[in-house]
Amino acid sequence: MRAVRIDEFGGPDVLTPVDMPDPVAGPGEVLVRVRAAGVNRADALIRAGRYHRARPLPLVPGLEAAGTVAAVGEGVDGLAPGTPVMAMGAATPGFYAELAAVPATRVVPLPDGIDPRAAAGLPTAWLSAWYCLHRLARIRKGETVVVHAAASGVGTAAVQIAAHAGARVIATARSAEKVGWASGFGAHEALDTSGLSGDAAVEEVLRLTGGHGADVVLDTVGGDVFAQSLRQTGFAGRVVALANVALAPSTVDTRDFYPKNVSIHGFQLTGLIEHGYDPRPDLGEIAAGVAAGTYRVPVEASFPLDRADRAHAQLEQRDNRGKIVLTVQD
Incomplete structure (x- = not known):
């Protein structure tokens, strides 16, 4: 699969498109085929080596995404392949990739009618x-x-x-x-x-x-x-x-x-999730509001996965209005 990897800390230019082995869904995990990944300030801090928690290199960034279920691991119920979902955190490798294995507790089914680019902006x-x-x-x-x-x-x-x-x-x-x-x-x-x-x-x-x-x-x-x-x-x-x-x-x-x-x-x-918070009920309520038209998720710009460097450069101008996302083609 294609992914974007960081081999050294630095500016947007260190975001390098690479080929990587496909991840596999282990017990309790869901393999998500990523359609869109949110770009966040935390991603930029991680890339620059300025995040408050040290992250070992090399790494694939990305804290949130939307896509479909590609496969499920042992012990996962209620998430059949093909189900539209959003996912967050603790992904292997990270969501700047075509595929990511995620704990099922971080995966939420999406109601009909939500664009994956908008859904990718909900979990963070x-x-x-x-x-x-x-x-x-x-x-x-x-x-x-x-x-x-x-x-x-x-x-x-x-x-x-x-x-x-x-x-x-x-x-x-x-x-x-x-x-x-x-x-x-x-x-x-x-x-x-x-x-x-x-x-x-x-x-x-x-x-x-x-x-x-x-x-x-x-x-x-x-x-x-x-x-x-x-x-x-x-x-x-x-x-x-x-x-x-x-x-x-x-x-x-x-x-x-x-x-x-x-x-x-x-x-x-x-830290909240690490200490036991289950985000799924709240995320489900937010997604329902988006699907009903109660909330609007503005997407300012979307970039192909291989141009994550451009997405980060735009983010760091600190002039964006709405979400910046990376998109993955089928």
């Missing part, structure tokens, strides 16, 4: 947004939710999930074009932070909430933005931190959150 960005908002922040109808970096994959998912739950959504991004685009997914307020200092960004959120602050802030940026998130939150609010794309430390004043009884939640999907 959409599941992260869903878990952070519903399981950690426990958003309720009528609450105000601030979504930072609202034009990102997680951001556009979070805007839709929060709006569908009945929350008032304030979308922030670093350009008028990006916040305008995010508003098209259901945000009620759009805040362009490109020309604002940290203090000004905080004041704008307070103004938009009548001085009360937000009930929930979803921080997908990290660095200085995390400190702002704490100040943008109102009494008994919740801040969920799930990324640090700023790749910078956060300096926090505890007086910005403890007098308000603010709760701070950290989220990291891989």
Whole structure:
């Protein structure tokens, strides 16, 4: 089969198309024939050797995919060959490949009507947004939710999930074009932070909430933005931190959150699953929403598997709106 391998850490050019032996589904595993693989910032960090967990080389990256069941291993029931599925994590070798063997606990059947390119974007960005908002922040109808970096994959998912739950959504991004685009997914307020200092960004959120602050802030940026998130939150609010794309430390004043009884939640999907979380029920609910037209998964660009280098180069421009995917031809 064809796959994309990393033999040394570096820029997008280290993503090398290669021929590899086909993987085999072992006991409890499903062999997935990949139709589309999601491209994520974690993939880029792994490729550059900057991921928070060391990964030995050589390796085939890829954290999520959609395709069909090619074969099942011993002990796997309910997933017949030919079944459309999405899959995530713990794949052998990784999802930047034509075939991947995946534990059956990481494979979810897809309802009819979902494009594989859209489905490939659900297991990471959409599941992260869903878990952070519903399981950690426990958003309720009528609450105000601030979504930072609202034009990102997680951001556009979070805007839709929060709006569908009945929350008032304030979308922030670093350009008028990006916040305008995010508003098209259901945000009620759009805040362009490109020309604002940290203090000004905080004041704008307070103004938009009548001085009360937000009930929930979803921080997908990290660095200085995390400190702002704490100040943008109102009494008994919740801040969920799930990324640090700023790749910078956060300096926090505890007086910005403890007098308000603010709760701070950290989220990291891989660690959550390793500690027993079963993603299948939540992923099934998300997929049902996509199939019903409740949610839209914007795909900005798709590249052939052999051009993973171009996909990563576009991702690292940090100007994408929606998902970038790799596609595999039959």
